[in-house]
Structures are given as structure tokens and as C-alpha cells.
Amino acid sequence: MLNFVQGHLISIAFIVFILGLVYQGIQFFKLTKKKEWCVPPSSIEIKREKMTTQQRILEGLRSLNGNLWKTDPALTFITVVFHICLIATPLFLLGHNILLDQSWGVRLFSFPESLSDLLTLIVLICGVYFLGRRLFLARVRAISSVYDYIVLLIALAPFLTGFLAYHQWFDYEIVILLHILSGQLMLITIPFTKLGHMLFFFLYRFLIGSEYSFVRGSRTW
Ligand code: HEM
Ligand code: HEM
Numbered sequence: 001m002l003n004f005v006q007g008h009l010i011s012i013a014f015i016v017f018i019l020g021l022v023y024q025g026i027q028f029f030k031l032t033k034k035k036e037w038c039v040p041p042s043s044i045e046i047k048r049e050k051m052t053t054q055q056r057i058l059e060g061l062r063s064l065n066g067n068l069w070k071t072d073p074a075l076t077f078i079t080v081v082f083h084i085c086l087i088a089t090p091l092f093l094l095g096h097n098i099l100l101d102q103s104w105g106v107r108l109f110s111f112p113e114s115l116s117d118l119l120t121l122i123v124l125i126c127g128v129y130f131l132g133r134r135l136f137l138a139r140v141r142a143i144s145s146v147y148d149y150i151v152l153l154i155a156l157a158p159f160l161t162g163f164l165a166y167h168q169w170f171d172y173e174i175v176i177l178l179h180i181l182s183g184q185l186m187l188i189t190i191p192f193t194k195l196g197h198m199l200f201f202f203l204y205r206f207l208i209g210s211e212y213s214f215v216r217g218s219r220t221w
Helices: 002-006 008-031 043-049 053-064 073-091 094-104 113-136 146-166 172-192 194-207
Strands: none
Touching (some): 002 008, 002 172, 008 194, 073 113, 146 172, 146 194
């Protein structure tokens, strides 16, 4: 059982993660179709089409200034920091890269262990902030369901257990097992829960034509 969790189940989790995202991507293209524009592009859109990629990104960032950044700068800052640490830490973690090297002979650049530990702590602090908002801010609590708490827990559990394992708090064998299981759970659930926003964020904001799009999206439902 233990060998299965530490061996084949890791491969299964990665396969479900990758194939699950591919499946969701295919479903997105099946469920949407090319948009027939009934209004000609506005002068702003024509101007945007003539811009270089760099100019478009700068323009996009400038337009963000009018949205969440102005309404809630603290949340915007914390969300950005949370996501950068959440993605960079497991990718550039020495412990993970050693395992990757042993199994597939691939090794990415690794952060110093103290930096990874600090980034893990930052993820956990941001997670506590998100949890606090859901628990104590009436307007956020009103739209939070058990599902939101479970998803937050799934995202934070690998960081909490990884942190405990690194510091060798509690029984290491049990903690590392919980870490591997929680990591696998996170990978498997990403394509099938709202954690799938990792993919859908880009599909919706760049391909769907709506008021929330960053560009003049070319598809519709
Ligand atoms: C699924 C297979 C996984 C395996 C086999 C695995 C294995 C490990 C190992 C061996 C360590 C080092 C523990 C130590 O220093 O003693 C570790 C640490 C860590 N893992 Fe994973 N892990 C997995 C998935 C994940 C995922 C999906 C995440 C997050 C997205 C994650 C986040 C972390 C973090 C943040 C640490 C280090 C915390 C710190 O240094 O404070 N792991 N993991
Ligand atoms: C890689 C691209 C990703 C993008 C662009 C992205 C974007 C976002 C955005 C815009 C939000 C809303 C923030 C807010 O409430 O203001 C959000 C929330 C969240 N994201 Fe991501 N995300 C990505 C990947 C991930 C991944 C891989 C995970 C974890 C597996 C994750 C976990 C979360 C969680 C837990 C929240 C909600 C926090 C809460 O309870 O309010 N995200 N993300």
C-alpha cells in the first residue's frame, strides 16, 4: 500500500492532472464556437490590433488599474504573491527535484531550501488571509459555501504538510505520507474543481468575447 502511494499513485496523479486539463480544454472548444461579430470593431479595438505584444500587455496592465486593484489593493497584491509562490515553490523545490532526477533523470533549477521554506510560509499566510476573509467579512461569507473551504484546504494542505515534513515536526513517516497524498489529491482535483481556473482563467479571458475579456475574444458559448 505504502509503496503504491509513493510510486504508481504519483504517476497516476500526474497523468490524471495532465489528461484532465487536456480533456477540459477540448470540452471548452467543443462547447464554444467562433463569434460572429454583428458590430464592427471599435476605434480602441482597431488601435489595439495594431499594437505589438509588449504594448498590448502594458495596455492590459493599465486597464487592470481600474478594476480589482482600485477596489481592493490588498487582495490584489496578496492574490498575486500567493499564486507566484504557489506555482514557483513546488517546481523549484530541492526535495522535489531530487525525486524527479531519481525517477526520470530530469532536474530543474532549485531554490535554496531556506528560500523555499519562506515561500511556503508566505503561501500559508496568504491562505489564512483568504480563509479569514471568507469567515469574517460578511459580504464574502454570504457567497461562500463548504465547497469554497474544501477547495482552499486542498490547495493549502500540500504546503502545510510539506512545511511540517521539512521541519520534521511530528512523526516524519506519517507527515510525508500525508504530504504525498495531499499533493496527489490537489493534482487530481485541479481539472475537475474550480481549481481548474488555472486553465479556464486564460481560456475565458483571452478567447471568450465578453465584458470580462482582456482582449476582443473570438469565441462565444
Ligand atoms: C505528489 C507527489 C509529491 C511528492 C512525492 C512530494 C515529496 C516531497 C518531499 C520528499 C519533500 C521534502 C520534505 C523534506 O524536506 O523532508 C517535499 C516538500 C514540499 N512539498 Fe512536496 N511532494 C509532492 C507534491 C507536492 C505538491 C503538489 C505540492 C504543492 C503544490 C508540494 C509542496 C511542497 C512544499 C511547499 C514542500 C516544502 C516545504 C518547506 O520546505 O517548508 N508537494 N515534498
Ligand atoms: C496559473 C494560473 C492561475 C491563475 C491565473 C489564477 C488566478 C486566480 C484568480 C484571478 C483568483 C481570484 C482571486 C481573488 O479572489 O481575488 C484566484 C483564486 C484562487 N486560486 Fe488561482 N490562479 C491560478 C492557478 C491556481 C492554482 C494552480 C491553484 C491551486 C491549485 C490556485 C488556487 C487558488 C485558490 C485557492 C484561490 C481562492 C482563494 C479564496 O478562497 O478566495 N490557483 N486564482
